[in-house]
Amino acid sequence: MDAQDFVPLPTTTAQAGDTPEKIELGKKLFFDPRLSATGTVSCNSCHNLMEGGDDGRPTSMGVDGLTGPRNAPTVWNSVFQSSQFWDGRAATLAEQAMGPMVADVEMGMTGHDQVIRRIKNIPDYADEFERIFGQTGAITIENAVDAIAAFERTLITPDSDFDRFLAGDQSAISAKAIRGMELFESIGCTECHSGPALNNWTGPDDVAEFVDFPRDADSPLVDRYDLVSDLGRQQVTGDESDAHLFKVPVLRNITLTAPYMHNGKVPSLAEACRVMASTQLDEDLADEEVSELIAFLSTLEGRFPEITLPRLPSRSGESVIDPIPTPDNEPHQN
Structure with a gap:
C-alpha cells in the first residue's frame, strides 16, 4: 500500500x-x-x-x-x-x-x-x-x-474500519477488503481517489481540480447511462475545454449514496465500479474483482455523530409562508 x-x-x-x-x-x-x-x-x-x-x-x-x-x-x-x-x-x-x-x-x-x-x-x-x-x-x-x-463542518464521519486499519489495526478490515484495496490501487483508481476523503483533497489550501468523465466515450456503458449529455464544468465557464469535466466525489460512506454518477442513472455500487473501470481505466472487471472492490469501499463507512432535531422558532398565530392567491386574498411577500 x-x-x-x-x-x-x-x-x-x-x-x-x-x-x-x-x-x-x-x-x-x-x-x-x-x-x-x-x-x-x-x-x-x-x-x-x-x-x-x-x-x-x-x-x-x-x-x-x-x-x-x-x-x-x-x-x-x-x-x-x-x-x-x-x-x-x-x-x-x-x-x-x-x-x-x-x-x-x-x-x-x-x-x-x-x-x-x-x-x-x-x-x-x-x-x-x-x-x-x-x-x-x-x-x-x-x-x-x-x-x-x-x-x-461538523458533519464528518471518522473512525471507519479503514481508518482503524490505517492506524495500525491489521484486523480492522477483512482479507477480501485488503484485496479490494490493492486492486483499487493497482488498476489506477487512486489517480483520482486518494487522500482522507478519497477524492484527491489534501487540505484547505488545495486548488480545485476537475477530471474528464467519461474518458473513453466508446465504452458501451456511456450510452447505457447517458454519461455525455451533461457538459459538466463547461456550463459554468463557457469554455469548450471544460466540457465533461467534473469534481471528483468523496468516497467516504459511498455504500450509502446510491444511485451513482452526476446524473444518478447508475443504480448500484457494483455497476458504478464497472462504469468507472470501463470509462476511466479501460478495465473490464470480473465479478469477483467487483466484489472485492465493494468489500474495500464498505470499510469507508465511518462513525456518524449524534444529531438531535432542532426546535425551530415560529411566529405566533401567523404563517410565514406567502398565502395562496385567491380573488379575495391579495398575496403579500414575507
Missing part, C-alpha cells in the same frame, strides 16, 4: 468562530423548510442526515415536485473538498448554501432578499442572529450561510 494514497479522516474541521451557538443556528436553518418558496423543502430534504446525506433519488425533487438534472452529492464529509457542486461552481460550503435557496427547481425563492425577509419575520431568529453575530441588522444572507457552513 502506498502511504500517500490513503490518510485517516480528520476528527474535526472547526474553524475560528464556529461557536456552539452558531452551529446550532446553522442546524436550524439547515432543517428549516420555510426557507423555500412553498415551505416544503429544506437543505435536509436533498441531503438527508438521517441516512447517507443525499436523498436516494436519481435527481432531487424541489418545490412543486420539480426535479433538477443532477444527483445530490452527500453532505457528509463535504468539507473535505476544494469546490462544491458537481461542476465546482461554488468554492466554499457557505457559497454552496446560497445556490439552492434561489434555484427554481430546488427551494424556489425569487431572490436572497426573500429568504432574508422570511427569516426576519420570525422574531426568535432575529434575536438569535443578533446574539451570535453581535450586530444590529445581523440577518443577512452572508451570516445565514456562514451559520449553515459552521454546522456542515
Whole structure:
C-alpha cells in the first residue's frame, strides 16, 4: 500500500468562530423548510442526515415536485473538498448554501432578499442572529450561510474500519477488503481517489481540480447511462475545454449514496465500479474483482455523530409562508 494514497479522516474541521451557538443556528436553518418558496423543502430534504446525506433519488425533487438534472452529492464529509457542486461552481460550503435557496427547481425563492425577509419575520431568529453575530441588522444572507457552513463542518464521519486499519489495526478490515484495496490501487483508481476523503483533497489550501468523465466515450456503458449529455464544468465557464469535466466525489460512506454518477442513472455500487473501470481505466472487471472492490469501499463507512432535531422558532398565530392567491386574498411577500 502506498502511504500517500490513503490518510485517516480528520476528527474535526472547526474553524475560528464556529461557536456552539452558531452551529446550532446553522442546524436550524439547515432543517428549516420555510426557507423555500412553498415551505416544503429544506437543505435536509436533498441531503438527508438521517441516512447517507443525499436523498436516494436519481435527481432531487424541489418545490412543486420539480426535479433538477443532477444527483445530490452527500453532505457528509463535504468539507473535505476544494469546490462544491458537481461542476465546482461554488468554492466554499457557505457559497454552496446560497445556490439552492434561489434555484427554481430546488427551494424556489425569487431572490436572497426573500429568504432574508422570511427569516426576519420570525422574531426568535432575529434575536438569535443578533446574539451570535453581535450586530444590529445581523440577518443577512452572508451570516445565514456562514451559520449553515459552521454546522456542515461538523458533519464528518471518522473512525471507519479503514481508518482503524490505517492506524495500525491489521484486523480492522477483512482479507477480501485488503484485496479490494490493492486492486483499487493497482488498476489506477487512486489517480483520482486518494487522500482522507478519497477524492484527491489534501487540505484547505488545495486548488480545485476537475477530471474528464467519461474518458473513453466508446465504452458501451456511456450510452447505457447517458454519461455525455451533461457538459459538466463547461456550463459554468463557457469554455469548450471544460466540457465533461467534473469534481471528483468523496468516497467516504459511498455504500450509502446510491444511485451513482452526476446524473444518478447508475443504480448500484457494483455497476458504478464497472462504469468507472470501463470509462476511466479501460478495465473490464470480473465479478469477483467487483466484489472485492465493494468489500474495500464498505470499510469507508465511518462513525456518524449524534444529531438531535432542532426546535425551530415560529411566529405566533401567523404563517410565514406567502398565502395562496385567491380573488379575495391579495398575496403579500414575507
